[in-house]
Amino acid sequence: MLLNCHTYYSFKYGTLSPEVLLQTAVEQGHDRIAVTDINNTSAALQLLRLAPKYNIHVVVGVDFRRGSEQQFIALAVNNSGFQEINTFLSSYLHSGDPIPAEMALANEDDVVVVYPLRNAPRRKLKSNEYIGIAPHQMFRTTWKQGQWEESRYVALITVTFRHKRDFNAHRLLRSIDRNTLLSKLPQKEVGEMSERFRTPVELVDAYAERPAWLIRSSNILERCNVYFGFGEDQESQNQSTYTGSEEEDFALLTRLCKEGLAYRYPNGGESVEERLRKELGIIREKGFVSYFLINWDIVCHARSKGYFYVGRGSGANSVVAYLLRITDVDPMELDLYFERFINLYRVNPPDFDIDFSWKDREDMTNYIFRRFPNTSLLATYNTFQFRAVVRELGKVFGLPKHEIDGLASGRFQSKTSDPVVQAVLKYSQYIQDFPSHLSIHAGGILITDKPVQAYSATFMPPKGFPTTQFDMVVAEDIGIYKFDILSQRGLSKIQDSIAIIRKNQPDKGEVDVHDIQRFKDDEGVKDLLRNGRAVGCFYVESPAMRMLLKKLKVDNYLALVAASSIIRPGVAKSGMMREYILRYRYPERRKEANPILLSIMPETFGVMVYQEDVIRVAHHYAGLSLAEADVLRRGMSGKYRSREEFQKVKEQFFVNCKSKGYPDSESSEVWRQIESFAGYAFAKGHSASYAVESYQSLFLKAHYPLEYMVAVINNFGGFYRTEFYVHEARMAGATICPPCVNLGDYHTTIRGKDIYLGFMHLHSFDDKTGLAILQERDANGEFESFDDFINRVSIGIEQVSILIRINAFRFTGKSKRALLWEAHFKLEKKPKNELVPSLFKTERRPFEIPSLHQSGLEDLFDQIELLGFPLESPFYLLKEEVDSPVLANDFARYNGENIRIYGYLITVKDTRTAQGKRMHFGTFLDRDGCVFDTVHFPPSVTQWPFRGRGVYIVEGKVVEEFGFYSLEVSKLVKADMIPDPRFAEEEYEEWEKRLDNDQKAVS
Template identity: 55%
Template sequence: MYLNCHTYYSLRFGTFSEKDLLHLAQENDVKQLVLTDINNTSACLNFVREAPKYSVKPILGIDFRNGVDQCFVGIARNNKGYQELNEFLSYHLHHKIEIPIHAPTFKSIFVVYPFEAILLSDKEEFLAHEFIGISTKDLRRLPFSRLKRYTNKLVVLQRVTFRNKRDFNAHRLLRAIANNVLLSKLDDSEVANEDEKMHPLENLTKAFSEHTYILENTERLLNECSIDFDFSVDRDSQNLKFYSSSREEDERLLENLCMKGLPMRYKGKISHVIEERLKKELELIKAKNFVSYFLINWDITAEARKQGFYYVGRGSGANSIVAYLLYITDVDPIALDLYFERFINLYRANPPDFDIDFSWRDREAMTRYIFDRFDHVALVGTYVTFKYKGVVRELGKVFGLPKEEIDALSEGKGVSSSMDSMARLVLKYGKLIEGMPNYVSVHASGILISEKPLQHFSATFLPPKGFATVHFDMVIAEDVGLFKFDILAQRGLGKIKDTVAIVKQNQPDKANFDIHNVSEFYKDPVINNLIKTAQCIGCFYVESPAMRMLLKKLEVDNYLGLVAASSIIRPGVAKSGMMREYILRHRNSGRAEEKGHPVMLSIMPDTYGVMVYQEDVIKVAHYFAGLTLGEADVLRRGMSGKFRSREEFEKVKAKFRTNCLRKGYDEKLINEIWYQVASFAGYAFAKGHSASYAVESYQSLFLRAYFPLEYMVAVLNNGGGFYRSEFYVHDARMMGATIHPPCINQSQIVNVIYGKSIYLGMMYLRDLEQRVMERIIKERTAAGMFLSLEDFLDRVIISIEQLSILIRIDAFRFTQVNKHELLWKAHLLLSKNKRSSHPKLFTAKHQKFEIPKLYATNTENAFEQWELLGFPLCSPFELLLEQPKSANGQQDLQKYLNRHIDIYGYLVTVKNTSTHTGKRMHFATLLDQYGEVFDTVLFPPVAAKYHFRGKGIYRFYGKVVSEFGFLSIEVIKMQKQDYIPDPRYADMKTGNKEQFAKKRMNNAIGD
């Protein structure tokens, strides 16, 4: 009897989930129910999936509204009707147009108009599929309205939005948030009626007892509706069925591509092992109907190669020889002995994961290609939920709390005695709203390519970049048989591609290398020594302090070692304690046999019986706990967090323990192994995934080894990496580069290199407008170098504020005129000559001015750079108020081992973390006064006493310790050091205001 039910996917309106709605129906003995969220279909598929568990017949619809004004409710008679609804809503969402008051002539949809709307309209005629909805509160008006004569058109329209008073209060708060108003100012028209609740069926029948024909009409309408989606384990894939025109043709194409790839990949050395692996994979891919899935990935990567786009294929699909032969990945599963069953097995319903990374510049072009190439394409949605801080801030505004109270509450400081009851309400309702969906967004990478129109499953909306996006997330997509294609963006590939181009420009005689010839890089002792000594700054995935530390501890000097390290660094392995155990077993011969269980050692001999890769979960579950491969895969997927609460996962989890007990394992051992599985599986990589990352790392390392300056320019031009740009500039200087501030004759918008001279790009000048940069480059390209300030002003339209930035950074230093004099001249020239917005036909005659001799010191220049670029181009140690009292640096750590050291460091990065008891501690990476890197750790007692207060130089006193050969300092005390006063403003501090004003004019007129 309920035709108009909302969940919290009626965004900022509804108050509970689709499961809660079904539970409510079960409690009230409601056997069939229509889900009709407002202009949204996010809950629909899961509602259908869950409904049988509650003995409810699910029916789908949409509540079409403009704001809160209800136009009509559309109810799907069947799947065709549901698609019709989705197409109608999608059209209006895509074009951002209002819903019409009257519905179009739908084919498979029932339309229910609200009683109030029809009462106020002049609509007299109703089509066969159109009805008038009436609620319990509308009944009293029916006898006196003109609508009483439509006895065959009246149906029950009792809306369901709340369960109780608390829901209603939460709803009012959501509406205030949506309207950005104080709760006291919220208009009643924006709020649903408090009676929008689900009553027991018996009560509803009683309310309509004098109008039984309305109940009969409603029952008849419900009985004519049905919806069907297959959520079973053996469901058919809903992805594009055939890449070509038929299954047979797809299979022939896949086989031909593999045969073509064999001699190219294996250079004529095709062993029996390779042939057997290929045969086994092809048989399974065909049996599981994954042929088109592989061919679509091949199509995408083939187009990327055609366009000259760099990419990396990773994920569990990288365990596949078919993927290797199709050039979807560059990982050879034979050479790496990649576990076949992680890639695919007969019990696996979903295809393997292919994560294809493109450069951040190329990803959008590839996404556009996919949308143009295939018929039924959409991005996967995701739900952005209300988080604690956001909820508290929003509710704080709604209740009118002062900013300081909102700040305190959002930081989790709790309600102080000075706070009133409003603050307590913020926390009370914050807990209720926290976790509710706030809006539907776009999944980071997922694209759906379907056999049917995507509106068969959901309505779509258009995010800013203009790609249609479904209303549901990846978990629901997989439930219904839609498997996403992951197209990701990363900056590492942009760095590699740009470096190759920069080398061709800067060192054309050395540009004849093949960046894809990674097999040669693996054997290169120069590259492997960079890994072993952790000289990996700027290199993909291996530059962070944690990775640098791990590489040194493991003494990694080969590709396979880097593959393992790429997965060991993941949070789960560290959390389980197995990172440390792996290092111990790696460094100490015999420890694996002493500490490892024989079964674990036999399953994972290459990793000393330690779970390192995602497929190790499958191996342990299958061989150690005796689960089938299908059950083992359910366990692995459940550990990822996507399905952790699912019933099937809980069953497999229980069977893991039962089987282990049956095998006679000790309870302590079972607990230990389960803890390892549970703690790391969701964060570990598949081995093929790690191998793909290691390929890109080796490409980056090759470029750093042989073209370090060009590579560092590319790193900077691609937005840096783990560290601030300043650190990469420093690294380039340490490798022999001369760093120049921006210059109007030499610089581009991005950084550029000439020989060993790097000119910083104009992009670093924080307040310099993009259009000014483009104007300068365009004019210089068209008419040549600028000859003087006057020449520049004749050719480039620029304001005094923008010109001041360029002069202050010394971008006109080629004129050999002091920048203070240039600032005076710029002001005088621009004030005497009114600027036109059009280029001049003839060179202007400039008046000569008498300007006093002025000077700028190196210290002043450093502070100007600091202000304009964000960092000085000199060593920050040159700017200390007091010079260091200790000459110790990174090179001295070894001689101070197990002793105390006094050392100064310029802060590079801090990692704030917590112990297992929740106490704060810090790991910090710094530069010493000679430019070398060293690491410190502040354990909780010290971290509680001393705090890092932003960028700057700190003096440390602590103990030098070594862990597996990695040296660091356990800090005992530290102190931030002061810089000299900014000389540009120093006179203000002495009270000489006249001198200050003059210097201010010289330095930064117009800022």
Template identity: 55%
Template sequence: MYLNNHSYYSLRYGTISEVELLAMAKEQGCERFALTDINNTSACLNFIRRAPEFGITPVVGIDFRNSAKQLYVCLAKNNEGFLELNSFLSKHLHDGSDFPDVAPSFAHGIVIYPYERLLELDKYYFGEQEYIGVGIRDINKLRFSKLSKYREKLVFLHTISFRNKRDFNTHRLLRAIDTNMLLSKLPKSQQGNLDDKMVPLTTIEQVFAEHPHILNNTGQVLGSCGIHFDFSKERQNQNLKTVFGNSSEDCETLINLCEAALPKRYEVVGETIRKRLHKELSLIRKQGFVSFFLINWKIVEYAKSQGYYHVGRGSGANSIVAYLLGITDVDPIELDLYFERFMNLYRSSPPDFDIDFSTWDREDVTRFIFEEFGNQGQAALLGAYVTFKHSGAVRELGKVFGLPKHEIDRLSDGRFNPNALDDIAKLVLRYASYLRGRPNYLSIHAAGILISDSPIHYFSATHLPPKGFPTVQFDMHTAEDVGLYKFDILGQRGLGKIKDALAIVEQNYPNVTLPDIHNAKPLFKDPNINAMIERAECIGCFYVESPAMRMLLKKLGVNNYLALVAASSIIRPGVAKSGMMREYILRHKNAGRRKQAHPVMWDIMPDTYGVMVYQEDVIKVAHYFAGLDLGEADVLRRGMSGKYRSREEFQAVKAKFISNCRERGETDEVIFEVWRQIESFAGYAFAKGHSASYAVESYQSMFLKCYYPMEYMVATINNGGGFYRVETYIHEARKHGARIHPPCINRSAIETIIKGKDIFLGFQHLQGLEKRTMIAIVEVRVNGKFHSLEDFIERVPLGIEQLDILIRIDTFKCLGKEKRSLLWQAHYAYNNMTVHREQQPLFKVQHRHFTLPKFTVTDLENAFDQMELLKFTLCDPFLLLEKPPTNKLLSMNLASHLDKEVMIYGYLVTAKNTSTHKGDAMYFGTFLDQAGEWIDTVHFPPVAKSYPFRGKGIYRITGKVVSEFGFLSIEVAKQERMAYIPDPRYNSRMDSLPMTS
């Protein structure tokens, strides 16, 4: 009987989850029940999936509204009708237009007009699929209306949006948030009705006792609607089925591509390679994933044709087919990658391919995908839900209640005394707790693209975010449930660095022939690169430059590719959290320690000393240690993170894991310790092939850092850096012999450039300098360098504030004049200028020339200008201390002070905050000493509380030198940020000086 029912995916309107609606329907004894969210189909697929659990046949549709004004409710009679409704909704969501007053004629969709709405429209003609919706409030009016004669068109239409008064209050708050209004100002037209609750069927029957035909019509309408999607484990893959027209041609193409690539990838194609390839191709064909591999191949081939660099990773990197197709550069034979991690007969989903491109190239690759595979409406970005978090909900509610900002801040940050709160503040906190976790608005998955065999609107409506590509209204879990598997296309700065560095090297060394960086195997054997890794001199290099990774490389003594593959996964938070990172290091360094490994675990994972390091280790342990089949093992792996963990199949597999181990004679102590390790790290660990892909990119970047460090640092700076700030990479370039110059008016570009050993910082680093100013300088300079300040002023239209920035950072130094004279000259010129600066003068303006006294600008003044305009200084920061360091202890001397207390000066680079297992805050600090070398510090909770970090600058650190696995750090007992000298630009009196002509 219920035709119009809203879940909380009627965003910022509804208050009930789709599953709660099903439970309510079951309680009323419904056999069929409709979900009709407002201008949204996010919940439909999950509603259809879950409905059988409640003994309900699902019906889906859409409540079409302009703002909050209801126009008509539409129901899909079948899957084709759902496609029609989604297409209609999507058209208007894409172009932002209002829905028409009268719905189109749907071939497979039912349209129900609310009674009051029909009176407004004065509509008295109804097509075959059109109906008149009569509510409880309308029944007494009906007998006096012309509409009463359309007996066969009358149906019961009642909206369900709430369960109770609290839901209604929540709804009103959501409407105020959505309309950006104070709750007290929210008009009735923007709200639902308190009566929009589930009315018992017995009450409905009583109200319509004199109009049984209305309820009969309603039942017939519901009975004519149905929809089916396959959510079973045996469901078909819904991705695009063929790339070259038919399955046979696809299979033949895949085989031919692999055969052609074998001699390019392997010097000797032995039996092991042949067997692995045959096994993979057979299973890929049997599982129906041929097109999945070919689509990824086409994406990568397009990227290569455009000169774009990529990295293929994910579980698909365990595949020799992916290696031969060039999707990845990881050799699964060399690494003995576990085939069953990415594909097995029990796994219904295809392997994961995360394909990284540089941020700049990614947009064009996405465009290619939509043009190549989406011309029939078969491609869309994957959606994601942004849910209400406590802090955000408090801020939104605080605004609609009209609280002042300082009160909202206090409530949001939790800085309040609960006993001192007034009633409004208590309401804000109470309703914030109701909103927490509910969907707030639709967003975009970070990387996922869907390419379906059917039009994408067969599954969902789409909206059009700023990226400009259609985006489905459901998330990745729902997509997988229905058999749609995403293609992950990501942006990554590291690839931009590699691509740009190679181009810069070719410019700076035109006679050098660079190796093919995609062939990484020779790099793995390069002794210079491996020695650099062992010393952890990897600043700027992908994934290996952070303090934590630098520490791990030294502790493990990593000096080869395979060891780096392991390190790339060990560093992940899950392995560290489980305590197994430390255990791995202990077993790596001490053969005697390896005897503590469980025999079965040792047999499963001998390469990692019986320690779970990679994602596939979960599958191995579940399969060999607990006796689960490969499908159950994969359910266990997937269930270790996110939404999937609460699913019934995961809980069933967990129970079987425990019972199987008990049957095999394992003690509960061992079982639950193994389970603890699985649970704590599986959702955060990498697949081995994924780690190997990262290690390949690390080697590519380390090759450039090793042999062309200055050029590589320039590329790093131009691509937004990495883990550290720009000044750290400038420091690193200087350590390798670079001469660093501030931006130069005649040599610099928008980005940083290098000529020989001279690095000229780009205009983009100047705080406050507008993009249009940078572009104007570079474009005008094409016609010739600037010869004087007057020449610059005449040729480049800009305001005095912009010119002031350029002069103070010394961009005009190449003209041979110090900047104080130039400032006098610039301000005089602008004070006497009558031409509007946004237009070029028609005639050359003659300037009077003055003789100025000789000014002196100190290096300290330059340093403070640089700190203001670049946010860092190009000089040694230790020269800026008010009181020079009282000692010269350096990082290189710490080994001779092991277990002793020292005092050392360090320039803060970064500080990582973390917490102990008790939740107390602590820090790991990274500093540069007076010689520019690294100091690593540990700040345990008492010290972290008593001596907190107070921003950038130089700290005097007192603490004990400790060593763990050969890695030296200081356990800090006390630290103090040292004062800089007073800013000399404002510290001395600068009288105005007379000018003489």
């Protein structure tokens, strides 16, 4: 009888999760309800999946509203009706047009439409249209005066709340949505307090005058039945064939694999062919043939366009994927676990994450939408997080900003007597984790057999591609498996490096970045790995990874593959990372491993490192079936951890272990390790794909460090700020030059060993002006003088001042101050819209300007302001001279001792101890430009916090673990810098002499 129920997927309106809605409905005595979220179908498939668990019949539909005003409710009679509702809603979500007052339908038998009394059409109703009367309207006479037949009236019961707290939360959500104070929220924006659950008995009383209306509502619900298969009844909804025929699909896949054998395995081998036959058989039996062919189609297009890509995911464990060139990971070489890739019990196809350059991904997405007819992007739900809700509710209640900041940062008394603060905190906890709005999945694309509206309405984000209203979990529930088309800057660095090398060192020949075997044997690459000198290199440049590489002394491919996985949080926090290091470095330690686990995972010394290790352990150690192990695999992603099937497998794990006679303590420890993988661990093939890309980056850095760092800078780096990559290039022998209007470019460029920073790095510099300079220079040659420049380029005083201050006119031989004087005399504040070409050069009147002193220190401050960092050592700007000789390379000599060292802060990682206290890991540069790492435990964090970028005086104890040295900080003080000489009246002779002497020493 409940025709209009809302979940919290009626964003910033509803307050009930799907589970709470169903549970409450059952408790109230209802056996069928209609869930109609406002302009949204996000909850529809979840509710259909959950309904049997609660023994309740769910009807799905949409509450169509224009703003807050309800226009009508549409209920799907069947799957065709659900698709028609989704298509109708999608058309308005795409166009942005307001929802109309009536719903036009292709087939009236598939959809029931219920109009609220105040918006009912003044005409004869069609057979599928009704007028809904709410309980509170039964006492009005309006409906009695209507022009419609008695048979057109139904009881319209709306459910949005359970109780007063839900209603209060609803009002707060409406205030957040309307960005207004609670006291100023218009009443029309708020639902009626009567939109609450009522028992069937209460509804009979409410409609005592018209019991037929209740019966009619109940009959409508009984007539509506939308079906999707879930669990054991699930069927694949992905595009079922690639060629239009399953037989032709399999013939094509087989032919492509045989062609790939000659390319990938020129020497052949019975083991490869046997593995291929096995894989093809299971792929065909499971109905995954078209899935592989679609991925093959995508990468074929990428290669035809010359795009770099990396295929990874569990599909990288597949010989078929390797032969189709979806991935470059050889599963035979790495002995990748077949059952992690695929087995007869696996419901969903193996994952393929295909990474493209960030510059190429949009074109690839466009191609997929053009190539396949039923394509959409996958959504994700943005949820309210506690601190964000505190800020929003603080504004809703009208609290001043400083109080809101204090509440959001946790600075408040937990038992405060302020009722407003209490309300903010109480309802922030209540609203926390509610979905706030739809967003786009990082890379998920759906290619379905039917139009996507058969499953969901779609909205149109700024990207311009239709996007579902459900997330990946719901998609997999009904058998839609995403294609991950991702972007990363690592590939752009490699691609750009090749082009830069080709231009800067044309005599070196072409670099084949796909010659991975050569890179694995390269001594330069091994040296970078062993010493953790991988700044700028994909996935291995972070301080944590650099530390791990040094501890393991990694110098081979398999060790790097393992390192790529054990660095993940789950493995690291469980203690398995440390245990792996111990067993890797000290072979005698391996004797302590559980003999069963050691026999299952000899390559990783009995330590679970990869996702497939969990499957192996579950199957071979605990005796779970492959079907149960597959549930465990899915549970590791965190998507299914609360679901019954995962809990059943967990229980079965311990039952089996007990029957095998394992001690409870041992079984519990193994399960603890398994649980630590949830949401974090990599499949081995995934790690191997990352390792391949890391080797490509490392080879380029080892042999072409300057060109590679230019590519890194132009792609805005990775883990670190641009400044650190510029420093890395300087340490590799480059001369770093500021932007130049004659020799520079929009991007950073290299000429020999001179690196010219690009205009794109200048703060407040207009991109259009930079491009205009380059177009003019390309068309008519380099600029001869400052006058020649301002004659040929339309530029205002503000923009030209930026170029002068960064020394972009140094080819003129004039000082920056002299040029600034000239610019102010000769230019207007705003540039002329158009420069009129002249047959003759106009000679500008020269100005007699007195000699103006220019300080090198002023240059550094200009660079900091315009680039964000100085192009000389920041230690030149210290107010006091360095009084400690200790450098990073001295740590081994001072092991176990307390030292004092000066360090320029690169980056800080915040984390928390097991007790929840804050601690930091810091990375610094010493005076010689070498890196050192620091650990800041909670007492140090509290007493000696970081105070922004700059040089710090760091005191602490040098500690060593597995050959890696770091500093446990006991005191941290930010060193004073000299005042800015551009605005101060003090004399700077002493500091200028220090700068001059240091520069002479360097040269």
